[in-house]
Amino acid sequence: MGQVSDTAPVDAQALFEYLLRLGDNDLILGHRLSEWCGHAPVLEEELALSNIALDLIGQAQLWLELAGEVETSFQGSGRNADQLAYRRDVAEFRNLLLVEQPNGNFADTMARQFYFDLWHYLLLEQLSTSHKPQIAAIAGKSVKEVRYHLERSSDWVIRLGDGTELSHQRMQQALDEFWIFTGELFMTDAVDQTLLTAGIGADIAGLRQPWREQLEAVLAEAGLVMPQADWSRRGGKQGTHSEHLGYLLAEMQFLQRAYPDARW
Amino acid sequence: MTVPTEQIWAWLEEVPDPEIPVLSVVDLGIVRELWWQGTGADAELWLALTPTYSGCPATAVIAQDIETALRHHGIYHLRLEHRLAPAWSSDWLSAAGREKLRRYGIAPPVEKTSDQPGIRPLTLTRRTLVITCPRCNSGQTEKISEFGSTPCKAQYRCSDCLEPFDYFKCI
Numbered sequence: 129m130g131q132v133s134d135t136a137p138v139d140a141q142a143l144f145e146y147l148l149r150l151g152d153n154d155l156i157l158g159h160r161l162s163e164w165c166g167h168a169p170v171l172e173e174e175l176a177l178s179n180i181a182l183d184l185i186g187q188a189q190l191w192l193e194l195a196g197e198v199e200t201s202f203q204g205s206g207r208n209a210d211q212l213a214y215r216r217d218v219a220e221f222r223n224l225l226l227v228e229q230p231n232g233n234f235a236d237t238m239a240r241q242f243y244f245d246l247w248h249y250l251l252l253e254q255l256s257t258s259h260k261p262q263i264a265a266i267a268g269k270s271v272k273e274v275r276y277h278l279e280r281s282s283d284w285v286i287r288l289g290d291g292t293e294l295s296h297q298r299m300q301q302a303l304d305e306f307w308i309f310t311g312e313l314f315m316t317d318a319v320d321q322t323l324l325t326a327g328i329g330a331d332i333a334g335l336r337q338p339w340r341e342q343l344e345a346v347l348a349e350a351g352l353v354m355p356q357a358d359w360s361r362r363g364g365k366q367g368t369h370s371e372h373l374g375y376l377l378a379e380m381q382f383l384q385r386a387y388p389d390a391r392w
Numbered sequence: 393m394t395v396p397t398e399q400i401w402a403w404l405e406e407v408p409d410p411e412i413p414v415l416s417v418v419d420l421g422i423v424r425e426l427w428w429q430g431t432g433a434d435a436e437l438w439l440a441l442t443p444t445y446s447g448c449p450a451t452a453v454i455a456q457d458i459e460t461a462l463r464h465h466g467i468y469h470l471r472l473e474h475r476l477a478p479a480w481s482s483d484w485l486s487a488a489g490r491e492k493l494r495r496y497g498i499a500p501p502v503e504k505t506s507d508q509p510g511i512r513p514l515t516l517t518r519r520t521l522v523i524t525c526p527r528c529n530s531g532q533t534e535k536i537s538e539f540g541s542t543p544c545k546a547q548y549r550c551s552d553c554l555e556p557f558d559y560f561k562c563i
Binding site for chain 1: 445446447448449476477478479480481536537538539540541543547561563
């Protein structure tokens with residue numbers, strides 16, 4: 129990988145924050161999905177959920193490794209992907225609230241996944257033309273994998289929505305429950321603005337329209353109704369998390385906390 | 393005297409993928425480029441590798457296997473470069489590789505992805521691809537799951553011979 133110092137005009141601290149957000153979304157959702165291992169309703173779904181987790185954790189590693197290089201550029205020394213994943217506490221994580229929510233039942237997991245996949249796909253599509261070559265490369269690689277995730281989660285929303293009375297009811301309930309976490313997907317702050325202006329980041333607020341259109345199309349085919357809520361939870365991107373993240377980290381980070389720098 | 397690169401490519405064709413051993417790392421299109429840097433005793437062999445999937449656990453093993461194989465052939469000065477862009481595509485699978493896959497019982501990818509400009513547009517229309525059973529050549533097959541035993545495969549079942557089989561995903 130090339131040196132990061134070629135970014136010159138961009139605020140390195142903002143870039144670091146931005147990369148943490150990208151990496152943390154993948155890492156936390158990847159970990160959540162891995163919790164299904166050994167518990168999925170059927171073997172095929174178990175394999176699928178674990179494979180999606182694997183893709184996301186692989187992507188997280190790429191983003192966090194780059195974040196560490198950027199950190200070196202303004203701090204003199206930076207952490208590597210493992211240190212960023214295992215040595216930060218709750219308030220230092222920058223993932224969206226949506227991805228840290230517990231798995232719930234299968235419909236809950238699919239609702240969370242579908243909302244995220246659709247947003248993630250649109251985001252990566254934009255980032256694949258980022259002016260920063262490393263970001264464009266990681267996004268260009270990830271978007272192919274995420275497209276596949278999206279096809280699968282859309283299929284499941286349709287299958288459950290258009291399935292039995294019970295599956296329909298559960299799917300609708302799941303979409304309604306996670307809805308209050310979707311507003312945060314499109315909220316922007318100074319970090320997003322800085323990166324957007326520099327031609328490096330995506331137009332996150334602008335993703336709302338295509339996201340909503342695609343969502344409506346899938347829900348229409350599934351026979352499900354659009355959830356309604358006039359408020360939204362926020363804060364994950366800035367480090368204000370729900371109670372759930374602490375428990376997740378306690379498990380995910382246990383080994384590196386108990387035995388720092390342990391290796392296979 | 394440095395070994396000609398054609399010879400090195402030939403050696404790499406003997407290095408199997410750890411998860412689909414019927415394919416070599418060259419068949420898979422993971423080794424993108426190789427070249428010598430410097431001359432004489434200082435000459436160093438460079439290899440550019442592109443991983444298949446971001447989280448594929450085989451990536452590290454493949455790099456190690458390549459290094460081991462080349463050392464075995466007497467090449468000690470080598471450097472592996474991980475190249476992310478352009479992103480790996482199933483289109484890079486060689487024709488020989490596709491045939492080897494089919495004979496091994498894995499249906500090769502049927503769709504081309506990289507001839508489409510940019511990123512494939514989202515569409516709700518289900519793509520109706522005919523995936524041929526690698527055992528009996530029947531086109532009557534159904535998808536069981538989008539994922540299989542490795543990130544690069546999906547699971548199918550043949551409605552004629554009733555055997556389940558893996559399908560190498562298009563990406």
